[in-house]
Amino acid sequence: MLLSDYIDVGKYFEDNGVFDPVLDNDNGFFINILRLKTAKTHEFQESYQRINDLFRKIIKLLDRAEKKNISDIFFRQALTLFDFSEVNGIGLGFSEKAPGSGFGPQLSKRVIETAYDIVKAGITDPEFFQLLPLFQNDVGPDRLSDMIATIILPDIEAYTKRVYMECGIDEVKYPDKKFVGSYMLNPYRKHEILLLPIEILHKLPIAKSWEEIDSVVTENNIIRSVMNQQVAEEWSKYSASLKKQYLREKVFTDSNTCQYVVDEYKKEELDLYNPEDRIEYLLEKIWQRIAKLDMSWKTKLQIEAIDSKAAALEIMEYFKQWVENNKGWEVIQDASSRNREKILQRIIHLSGLCYIEKNNLDMSCEPDEGRGPADFKVSRGQDKTLIEVKLSSNSQYLHGYEVQVEEYGKAENTDKLVYVLVDVGNPLKVKKLKELHEQNIRQGKKVLELIIIDSTSKESASRA
Structure with missing residues (x-):
C-alpha cells in the first residue's frame, strides 16, 4: 500500500518530488549525505551544515580528551552527543534491526573510540564521520541513514508538516484515519508517517553489514589509490571485519592518508537518484x-x-x-x-x-x-x-x-x-x-x- 493511494492524493507526490512510501514494508533507500549537500528543498538546505556542526562539537571534545574511556569527562561528553536512535516514521532500510535500535551504547562507544584515534592523528574535518561504514564494523549505510535522520529530524518534521498542509492531511479531512499529534499513523507499522523529498534519497545496498565493502574499495579511486599492490592482492583473502580493521588502522588513523581520503571525498558529487x-x-x-x-x-x-x-x-x-x-x-x-x-x-x-x-x-x-x-x-x-x-x-x-x-x-x-x-x-x-x-x-x-x-x-x- 502506497501512501498516495492510502490517502488518495492523486499525483501530488509525483508532481512535487515527494517520496511516496510503501506503508506495509520498508523502502529500500537511505538518506544520502552528499545529496543533502546540494538539496534544493528549502527545509533541507541547512541540513548538511547541521550534521557537520554536531560532529565538530564531538571532534573538539575528543581533541581535549586525554583518555580513551568514559573516565575522561570530554570523552564522556562526546559519547553523550553521539546518541542516535532509528527514526521509524520515514520507513527506510530493510528492517534488519529492531525498531528504534539505532546505534546502541556499545556500538556508539566503539565509534567514538575510533574517532578519538582519528582526531588524535590530526584529522579535524567532520566529514570523516560520513565515511563510518568504510572502517567501523556493524555500521552500514542503513545505520548511517538512521544517524543522519536523527540529526536532521527537525528538518524532516518541518517538511512533513508543509506537505501535510498543502495536501490537507489532517483529522478533519481524514476522520477515519488515526493521528498521533500532527502526524497520521501508519496503519501497518503503528508509528507516525514522516515524509522526505526524493532528491535526498539514494539506493541502499542489500549487504547486511556492508560486506560489499569489496566493491567499494575496488571501485573507489580514492580508497584504491592509497592501497599498495601487495595489499590489493591479499584483499580478497581478508574477512569483512579484517578489511575494515585494515582501513581503520592503515588509512583512517594515518594523518596524511586519512586527510587525503577526506579531502577527495569532499569533492565527490552524487547524481539525483530515481527510486x-x-x-x-x-x-x-x-x-x-x-x-x-x-x-x-x-x-x-x-x-x-x-x-x-x-x-x-x-x-x-x-x-x-x-x-x-x-x-x-x-x-x-x-x-x-x-x-x-x-x-x-x-x-x-x-x-x-x-x-x-x-x-x-x-x-x-x-x-x-x-x-x-x-x-x-x-x-x-x-x-x-x-x-x-x-x-x-x-x-x-x-x-x-x-x-x-x-x-x-x-x-x-x-x-x-x-x-x-x-x-x-x-x-x-x-x-x-x-x-x-x-x-x-x-x-x-x-x-x-x-x-x-x-x-x-x-x-x-x-x-x-
Missing part, C-alpha cells in the same frame, strides 16, 4: 496502477478444472488485453530499457497469481530444471506448460523461438510450450517472426504457441 530504478519499488507502483484499471476479467475466473496449457494461454490473453486495451503499454514504455524485461515478467506473474490460485494450479517464475530457466511454468502435477517472454528489442528473440523454448521443454519433459513476443516498437522483427512461424506451419512442422503483444505507444481514442 523507480529499484525494481521492487517500481513494481509496487505498477501493481497499484494495474489495480486501478479495468480488471473485469477477474470475474471470469473458472471454477472447473482446466489443463496447464489452456490456463497459460488464458493468462497471457488477459495480459495481452490489459497491455493493448487498458493502457498497460504505458507501464511497459515507462520502464527503463535496462529493467523492462524483468519488470514485464514480474507483472505477468502478479497478474496470473489470482487465476492460478482459483484453478488449483501452480505458477512459478523462472523455474530452473537444468538447461537454464524458462520465464514461467504453469503446472498441476505432471501437467506442465512453459512460457517464454521476450521483448522485440531483445537480440535473441529469434533464438528464443527456434531453440530456447524447445530446450526448456526437454529439460522439463513437456511439449506444451508458449512463446510470447512483446513488441516495443520493432515492426521488422515482428514481421520476421510471424513469417517464420507461418512457414513452419505450412511445412507441417510441430510449432509452439505464438502470442504477439503490441505494447507500442497508442493515441487516445479522441485523437485517433
Whole structure:
C-alpha cells in the first residue's frame, strides 16, 4: 500500500518530488549525505551544515580528551552527543534491526573510540564521520541513514508538516484515519508517517553489514589509490571485519592518508537518484496502477478444472488485453530499457497469481530444471506448460523461438510450450517472426504457441 493511494492524493507526490512510501514494508533507500549537500528543498538546505556542526562539537571534545574511556569527562561528553536512535516514521532500510535500535551504547562507544584515534592523528574535518561504514564494523549505510535522520529530524518534521498542509492531511479531512499529534499513523507499522523529498534519497545496498565493502574499495579511486599492490592482492583473502580493521588502522588513523581520503571525498558529487530504478519499488507502483484499471476479467475466473496449457494461454490473453486495451503499454514504455524485461515478467506473474490460485494450479517464475530457466511454468502435477517472454528489442528473440523454448521443454519433459513476443516498437522483427512461424506451419512442422503483444505507444481514442 502506497501512501498516495492510502490517502488518495492523486499525483501530488509525483508532481512535487515527494517520496511516496510503501506503508506495509520498508523502502529500500537511505538518506544520502552528499545529496543533502546540494538539496534544493528549502527545509533541507541547512541540513548538511547541521550534521557537520554536531560532529565538530564531538571532534573538539575528543581533541581535549586525554583518555580513551568514559573516565575522561570530554570523552564522556562526546559519547553523550553521539546518541542516535532509528527514526521509524520515514520507513527506510530493510528492517534488519529492531525498531528504534539505532546505534546502541556499545556500538556508539566503539565509534567514538575510533574517532578519538582519528582526531588524535590530526584529522579535524567532520566529514570523516560520513565515511563510518568504510572502517567501523556493524555500521552500514542503513545505520548511517538512521544517524543522519536523527540529526536532521527537525528538518524532516518541518517538511512533513508543509506537505501535510498543502495536501490537507489532517483529522478533519481524514476522520477515519488515526493521528498521533500532527502526524497520521501508519496503519501497518503503528508509528507516525514522516515524509522526505526524493532528491535526498539514494539506493541502499542489500549487504547486511556492508560486506560489499569489496566493491567499494575496488571501485573507489580514492580508497584504491592509497592501497599498495601487495595489499590489493591479499584483499580478497581478508574477512569483512579484517578489511575494515585494515582501513581503520592503515588509512583512517594515518594523518596524511586519512586527510587525503577526506579531502577527495569532499569533492565527490552524487547524481539525483530515481527510486523507480529499484525494481521492487517500481513494481509496487505498477501493481497499484494495474489495480486501478479495468480488471473485469477477474470475474471470469473458472471454477472447473482446466489443463496447464489452456490456463497459460488464458493468462497471457488477459495480459495481452490489459497491455493493448487498458493502457498497460504505458507501464511497459515507462520502464527503463535496462529493467523492462524483468519488470514485464514480474507483472505477468502478479497478474496470473489470482487465476492460478482459483484453478488449483501452480505458477512459478523462472523455474530452473537444468538447461537454464524458462520465464514461467504453469503446472498441476505432471501437467506442465512453459512460457517464454521476450521483448522485440531483445537480440535473441529469434533464438528464443527456434531453440530456447524447445530446450526448456526437454529439460522439463513437456511439449506444451508458449512463446510470447512483446513488441516495443520493432515492426521488422515482428514481421520476421510471424513469417517464420507461418512457414513452419505450412511445412507441417510441430510449432509452439505464438502470442504477439503490441505494447507500442497508442493515441487516445479522441485523437485517433
